[in-house]
Amino acid sequence: VPSLPEPITALTAALSKLPGIGPRSAERIALHIVQSEKLVAENVARALIHAREKISLCDICGGLTERQPCDFCSDPRRDHSLICLVERAVDVFSIEKSGVFRGTYHVLGGKISPLNGVEPEDLRIAELERRCASEGVKEIIIALPSDVEGDATSFYLGKLLSPRGVKMSRIAHGIPVGSGLEFADELTLSRAMEGRRELL
Amino acid sequence: VPSLPEPITALTAALSKLPGIGPRSAERIALHIVQSEKLVAENVARALIHAREKISLCDICGGLTERQPCDFCSDPRRDHSLICLVERAVDVFSIEKSGVFRGTYHVLGGKISPLNGVEPEDLRIAELERRCASEGVKEIIIALPSDVEGDATSFYLGKLLSPRGVKMSRIAHGIPVGSGLEFADELTLSRAMEGRRELL
Numbered sequence: 001v002p003s004l005p006e007p008i009t010a011l012t013a014a015l016s017k018l019p020g021i022g023p024r025s026a027e028r029i030a031l032h033i034v035q036s037e038k039l040v041a042e043n044v045a046r047a048l049i050h051a052r053e054k055i056s057l058c059d060i061c062g063g064l065t066e067r068q069p070c071d072f073c074s075d076p077r078r079d080h081s082l083i084c085l086v087e088r089a090v091d092v093f094s095i096e097k098s099g100v101f102r103g104t105y106h107v108l109g110g111k112i113s114p115l116n117g118v119e120p121e122d123l124r125i126a127e128l129e130r131r132c133a134s135e136g137v138k139e140i141i142i143a144l145p146s147d148v149e150g151d152a153t154s155f156y157l158g159k160l161l162s163p164r165g166v167k168m169s170r171i172a173h174g175i176p177v178g179s180g181l182e183f184a185d186e187l188t189l190s191r192a193m194e195g196r197r198e199l200l
Numbered sequence: 201v202p203s204l205p206e207p208i209t210a211l212t213a214a215l216s217k218l219p220g221i222g223p224r225s226a227e228r229i230a231l232h233i234v235q236s237e238k239l240v241a242e243n244v245a246r247a248l249i250h251a252r253e254k255i256s257l258c259d260i261c262g263g264l265t266e267r268q269p270c271d272f273c274s275d276p277r278r279d280h281s282l283i284c285l286v287e288r289a290v291d292v293f294s295i296e297k298s299g300v301f302r303g304t305y306h307v308l309g310g311k312i313s314p315l316n317g318v319e320p321e322d323l324r325i326a327e328l329e330r331r332c333a334s335e336g337v338k339e340i341i342i343a344l345p346s347d348v349e350g351d352a353t354s355f356y357l358g359k360l361l362s363p364r365g366v367k368m369s370r371i372a373h374g375i376p377v378g379s380g381l382e383f384a385d386e387l388t389l390s391r392a393m394e395g396r397r398e399l400l
Contacts, residue, residue: 004293005266007251014247017240019232020225029218031290033248034255034264040217041252045245047214048233051207052241055234064234066205090231093204 008034057089060131062107062124064089072104079103081138083131085157086181087111087145094181095143098189103141106131111149112156118149120156128157132166139167141196145180158199168199208234257289260331262307262324264289272304279303281338283331285357286381287311287345294381295343298389303341306331311349312356318349320356328357332366339367341396345380358399368399 003009008030015026033041057063058070065071072078072092082103084095092105108123131137140161144150158168171192184192203209208230216226233241257263258270265271272278272292282303284295292305308323331337340361344350358368371392384392 003296005255005264007247007254007266008264011247011251014244018229018244020228021221025220028220030251031264032219034251035289036252038252041248044214044218045248047207047211048241048245048248051211051230051234052236052238054207055205064205064208064231066207089235096203 004031057107060127061092061105062089062109062127063092063105077102081136082141083128083137083139084141084143085128086143087150091143091181094184095189095193098186098193100190100193101141103139106140108144108153111144111147112153113149123153125157125160129161132161132164137166139169141193142168142170142199143181143192144170154199162199169196170199171196204231257307260327261292261305262289262309262327263292263305277302281336282341283328283337283339284341284343285328286343287350291343291381294384295389295393298386298393300390300393301341303339306340308344308353311344311347312353313349323353325357325360329361332361332364337366339369341393342368342370342399343381343392344370354399362399369396370399371396 004012004027008027011030011033012023012026015021015029016023021029033044054066055064056066056068058065058068058073060069060073063070063072067074079102083106084101084103085106085108086092086095087108087110089107092107095101095105106124106128108125108128110118110123112118112120112123128140132140140157142154142157144153154170162168181189204212204227208227211230211233212223212226215221215229216223221229233244254266255264256266256268258265258268258273260269260273263270263272267274279302283306284301284303285306285308286292286295287308287310289307292307295301295305306324306328308325308328310318310323312318312320312323328340332340340357342354342357344353354370362368381389
């Protein structure tokens with residue numbers, strides 16, 4: 001049985017590896033691409049390469065940025081003694097949208113999860129310790145998800161950094177348990193920030 | 201309010217122009233791309249350009265192909281006196297999957313629809329007339345959708361080509377009205393092929 005030409009099935013395969021794109025919608029996009037103006041394929045290809053080349057992780061906070069250090073870490077109007085700790089780089093922009101936070105950020109890059117082979121040394125914890133030592137950090141607000149790994153990671157960090165005189169807190173519940181920061185509305189995020197409690 | 205860096209929002213915008221990708225899933229893909237290995241972005245970009253460059257429309261039938269003429273039009277084992285007429289290039293592969301058709305294809309590129317500004321001269325009708333004259337075409341099976349425009353287009357083609365001695369038929373109902381060929385299962389497509397009726 002003849003099937004679609006190889007360049008189309010190859011494009012379908014490449015697209016279906018992206019998050020949220022199934023084989024059916026990948027094929028639909030591939031067929032759209034080969035039957036559209038050349039510019040359509042070129043624009044998407046260029047945007048992919050451009051984004052991947054221009055965006056790196058901030059050397060200080062680990063957030064997504066076009067320059068080193070990132071806009072947050074290089075902004076003198078922000079409170080550099082206050083750090084909001086998030087799991088993923090995207091989470092920074094969820095917090096920013098709420099407009100209630102004027103400190104800086106630190107992206108952990110995951111949660112401690114021995115079952116999944118994620119140990120403390122796999123996360124950006126050493127970088128956080130370094131910042132606490134060199135930047136005069138007074139307070140860390142932990143905005144990790146409220147699940148088992150998030151709780152364990154928060155507990156671990158509390159035990160690690162509280163003894164060094166850093167005030168540690170977690171954002172208040174208000175964000176649905178097991179749900180990610182990106183699903184919370186701005187008001188819920190504001191409440192969660194305001195209602196934070198000291199960890200130890 | 202700081203938002204995501206420009207290369208990410210640009211990629212999100214480019215992706216959300218593709219069929220079936222909303223702004224939310226476009227952003228999710230963009231964030232995945234900038235945080236994945238460089239190879240991920242490069243593979244998708246390369247597949248996009250490759251597919252768009254390698255795939256063209258067959259000079260004879262208008263189907264998607266890597267070479268001129270396409271595999272169907274250049275296959276001596278297929279019956280070149282029998283043409284299956286479809287609306288879109290994708291439809292060829294829907295018919296092929298059923299395995300019941302051994303003739304060649306002709307892609308019309310749309311349906312006559314004066315309300316949408318699609319006149320007969322906007323479709324590949326002249327090419328079909330030329331094939332009837334030069335290729336010894338004895339029969340055309342029309343596999344256009346069974347909607348108003350599909351009916352009007354079939355009627356127009358019947359009036360145009362029947363007087364020239366070409367046997368014209370339409371695939372039988374069996375495909376749900378208003379639905380496209382790609383949603384039909386192989387059995388439904390086989391039944392529709394077998395139950396075709398002469399047009400005029």
